[in-house]
Amino acid sequence: MDTITRMQRKLSELDFDFSTFTIESFAQFVGQHAGTNIQFIGWDMPPGLFGAWVSLKDSPRDYVFYNKTSPPLLQIHTKLHELGHILNGHATLSVTLDELRESIKTNQLNYLFKNSLLRGESGEQTTTAERLQMEAEAETVAELVQTEVFGNEAMMHLLTTESSYEEADAYLSHLGLKQ
Amino acid sequence: MITIPTQELFYMTAGISALIVALWKTHKIYRDTSWENRNKVIVRTWIFCTLIVVTALISSSESYVSMSEWTGINNINWLVTYLFTSLALYIMSDGLNIILNARTPKAVHAAIVLEWAILISLFFTGISDSHLAIDHVIAKNMRELLFMEIAYFYIAVMCFYTITQMTQLIYSGRELSTRIRWQLSTVSPVFATLFFTARFVYVPIIYLWPEWDNMVVHDAIGFVFVLASITWPIFYLPNSVFTFISHPFVYINNLITLQDLNFLQREIDKVCPRIVRQHEPLLKQLLKLDMYIYRAIISILDGKQILNSYRNDDLSSDLIALGNGRFLQSAPQPLHGHIYETLQAVDDSNDYPFLVAQYRAIARAYRKEAKA
Numbered sequence: 424m425d426t427i428t429r430m431q432r433k434l435s436e437l438d439f440d441f442s443t444f445t446i447e448s449f450a451q452f453v454g455q456h457a458g459t460n461i462q463f464i465g466w467d468m469p470p471g472l473f474g475a476w477v478s479l480k481d482s483p484r485d486y487v488f489y490n491k492t493s494p495p496l497l498q499i500h501t502k503l504h505e506l507g508h509i510l511n512g513h514a515t516l517s518v519t520l521d522e523l524r525e526s527i528k529t530n531q532l533n534y535l536f537k538n539s540l541l542r543g544e545s546g547e548q549t550t551t552a553e554r555l556q557m558e559a560e561a562e563t564v565a566e567l568v569q570t571e572v573f574g575n576e577a578m579m580h581l582l583t584t585e586s587s588y589e590e591a592d593a594y595l596s597h598l599g600l601k602q
Numbered sequence: 603m604i605t606i607p608t609q610e611l612f613y614m615t616a617g618i619s620a621l622i623v624a625l626w627k628t629h630k631i632y633r634d635t636s637w638e639n640r641n642k643v644i645v646r647t648w649i650f651c652t653l654i655v656v657t658a659l660i661s662s663s664e665s666y667v668s669m670s671e672w673t674g675i676n677n678i679n680w681l682v683t684y685l686f687t688s689l690a691l692y693i694m695s696d697g698l699n700i701i702l703n704a705r706t707p708k709a710v711h712a713a714i715v716l717e718w719a720i721l722i723s724l725f726f727t728g729i730s731d732s733h734l735a736i737d738h739v740i741a742k743n744m745r746e747l748l749f750m751e752i753a754y755f756y757i758a759v760m761c762f763y764t765i766t767q768m769t770q771l772i773y774s775g776r777e778l779s780t781r782i783r784w785q786l787s788t789v790s791p792v793f794a795t796l797f798f799t800a801r802f803v804y805v806p807i808i809y810l811w812p813e814w815d816n817m818v819v820h821d822a823i824g825f826v827f828v829l830a831s832i833t834w835p836i837f838y839l840p841n842s843v844f845t846f847i848s849h850p851f852v853y854i855n856n857l858i859t860l861q862d863l864n865f866l867q868r869e870i871d872k873v874c875p876r877i878v879r880q881h882e883p884l885l886k887q888l889l890k891l892d893m894y895i896y897r898a899i900i901s902i903l904d905g906k907q908i909l910n911s912y913r914n915d916d917l918s919s920d921l922i923a924l925g926n927g928r929f930l931q932s933a934p935q936p937l938h939g940h941i942y943e944t945l946q947a948v949d950d951s952n953d954y955p956f957l958v959a960q961y962r963a964i965a966r967a968y969r970k971e972a973k974a
Contacts, residue, residue, distance in 0.1 A: 426878070470911040471923040473904075490907075494950035496957070497903045497926075504926040554924070555877060562878045562927040566897065573893040581896070582954050 426556075430563040433510060434571070441571040445580050446502050449568070450487070453506050459483045461509065463502055465491030468536065474501035475536040476508055478517045485509060486523075488536065499581055500565060507564030513557045617658025619835040624651035626838075646697035647838065653690040657683045676732060681725045684753040688717055691760035698767040702774070710763070717756045724749045741809045750805050758798035761791045776955055778855065779841065779848040786844075787837040793830035797823060856891040859958060862965035863898035869941050869968065870905035874928040895958060902961055904928045906945045944968050 439452050446463075454461040460483060468475070468490040475488045487505040489498050508515065516535060518526070526532045572581055660669060666679045692714040699706045728745045741747035768788045775781040800823045808815040867876075887894050908923045908930050923930040944967075948960040 471908070473907060473926050493907065494903055494957075496900065496954065497907065497950075500900050500904075501926055555929070558924065558927070558929070559877045565926065566878060569897065569900075570890075570893060573890065573896070578892070578896070 426559050426563050427567075430507075430511075430560060430567055434564065434567050437510070441568075442575040442577065444568075444572045444575065444577045446499055450502070450506055453510055454485070457485075457509055457512070459485045459509075461485050461487060461506070464488050465498070466532070467491065469533040472536055473497070474505045476505045476515045477523065477535065478515055479520055479523070480517050481519045484520075496582060499583075500569075503565035503568050504561045506568075507561030508557065510564055511557070511560050513561070617655055619831075620651040620654035620658060623835060623838045624648055624655055642700050643697045646693050646700070650690045650694045650697070651838075653686045653693070657686045657690070675730045677725075677729055677735060680729070680749075681721060684721055684749075684757075685718060688714060688721075688753065688756055688760070691757060691764065695760060695764050695767060698764060698771070702767060702770055713756065713759075717752060720752055721749060724752075740812070740815070741805060747806060747809050751802060754798045754802040754805065758795055758802055761795040761798060765791045765795065777848075778852050779844040782848050782851075783837075783839075783841070783844040789836065790830050790834035793826050793833065797826045797830055800826065853891065856895060857888070859962045860887070860891055860895050860898065862962045862969070863895060863902065863958075865969050866961060866965040867898055867901050867905075870902060870909075870928075870945075873941060874905045874908050874923075874925070874930045876901060877927050877929060899954075899958060899961060901927060902945070903950060906950075909942045909945065941968070 437452065437456055439449060450461045450463065459478075462484070464486055466488045468488065473490050473493065477486045477488065479485065487502060487509075489501040489505070491498070493501065518535070523532075523535075526535050569581060572578060659665065660679045661683055666677075669679050670676050692710065695710060696706050724745055728743075729749060732742070732746075735742065741750055765788050768784045768791070771784040772781050772788075775784060804819065804823065882894070904925045905928050908925045908928055911923050912930055912933070944964055947964050948957070950957065952960065
């Protein structure tokens with residue numbers, strides 16, 4: 424089965440109503456499906472990285488970091504791309520909340536992002552072919568979601584980046600995760 | 603034999619059209635919740651239309667006679683029609699300035715006051731007690747000539763002023779439907795400017811040389827007036843009409859845009875290949891042009907960001923840089939430096955429609971250069 428067909432199947436299993444699409448509602452839905460709570464964080468990403476997904480070991484919470492200096496259009500695309508990784512259950516960097524806090528304090532977060540390219544906790548480097556396959560899957564999910572959103576005439580939600588979750592913003596500020 | 607539409611037909615057409623628009627705008631104004639928040643442009647439209655309705659109502663021959671008898675002031679309709687037409691144009695230009703986010707120049711405010719003052723003083727110092735005349739074309743004395751010339755000059759200048767305002771709106775309009783609206787809206791002011799300019803020129807000529815008066819010229823000028831009266835309601839048609847008109851143009855424009863953006867994507871592909879390359883059938887693309895334009899922009903932005911990252915830092919990885927949907931496998935050749943430079947011409951913080959237009963423009967320029 425090719426990548427597109429597999430990803431189409433995954434999305435249809437998700438059974439999300441794309442007529443109600445906003446990036447937050449979709450992330451919430453994907454989070455529920457994956458048994459976690461997903462939060463987006465705008466960040467000054469290191470060069471060459473557009474987004475990163477960090478999973479917490481000690482609580483069902485996942486952070487999707489995206490380059491806050493990217494054009495708004497690309498920020499939403501990056502979020503969808505990272506959600507594609509989550510939906511596919513790809514391996515990512517897993518840390519405790521304390522480790523995450525510590526890395527923020529010591530300005531090591533961008534170093535962590537580079538390590539998020541490693542396979543989970545084992546530290547085993549992914550091969551180029553594996554990485555490209557994972558990227559292809561995540562990118563296909565992003566593209567299929569965009570197609571659905573266009574089909575449901577909700578295109579404007581792919582163009583704006585304003586967050587409607589003030590509570591989440593306050594929580595992230597408290598953690599020091601909001602720059 | 604072709605019959606040239608009469609002046610009565612003009613008044614009837616203009617009056618009925620104005621009445622319809624005025625009633626429609628009354629409904630819109632009534633719908634607004636508070637006076638402070640009322641749409642200023644709609645209020646001005648309503649005033650403009652109401653003034654035109656009154657002007658049309660009192661412009662028939664019967665009305666001329668009865669109004670003069672009723673008020674005891676001869677030719678009162680002359681004065682009222684000129685004053686109301688002038689005021690209507692002043693209000694309209696003010697409304698257009700609101701749309702343009704511009705202030706109405708002080709000269710425009712001063713001109714209406716001056717015109718009204720001169721017309722009223724001329725009228726009440728000779729015209730109001732002279733013979734009852736229905737025809738506005740031939741001036742009987744110098745006072746009447748001056749009275750008509752000032753009115754025609756002011757109205758012609760104001761019609762031309764609205765054309766310049768609408769031209770600005772054509773160029774500032776983002777949507778094609780909006781540009782079509784303003785383009786079609788200029789038709790009536792163009793005819794109106796022609797009409798009042800022709801009158802402004804013709805009236806003194808036949809005052810000085812009455813033997814030159816010619817019915818064919820009268821009819822020709824009158825016909826231009828009829829055209830102005832038929833075409834002015836275009837300005838007030840609902841947006842959906844212009845959206846409908848613009849559909850085929852938008853589609854063709856989108857098709858060309860997608861072609862241009864695809865070209866740019868292919869050029870970026872040479873440096874940063876796409877991770878997912880779907881080859882959608884042409885028919886599918888033709889049915890979802892908006893979607894494919896959006897995808898093309900995302901892909902271009904992705905490639906641009908990777909190239910920017912490469913330029914700004916020494917990236918060391920098995921893949922030099924990996925974006926959302928593209929990757930840079932090796933350092934770009936100097937040959938490809940040009941595509942990087944080309945992409946920098948676009949400010950990515952722009953709104954989506956501008957972004958599409960800008961990337962399309964650079965794609966065309968790049969393509970042209972590549973061919974040369």
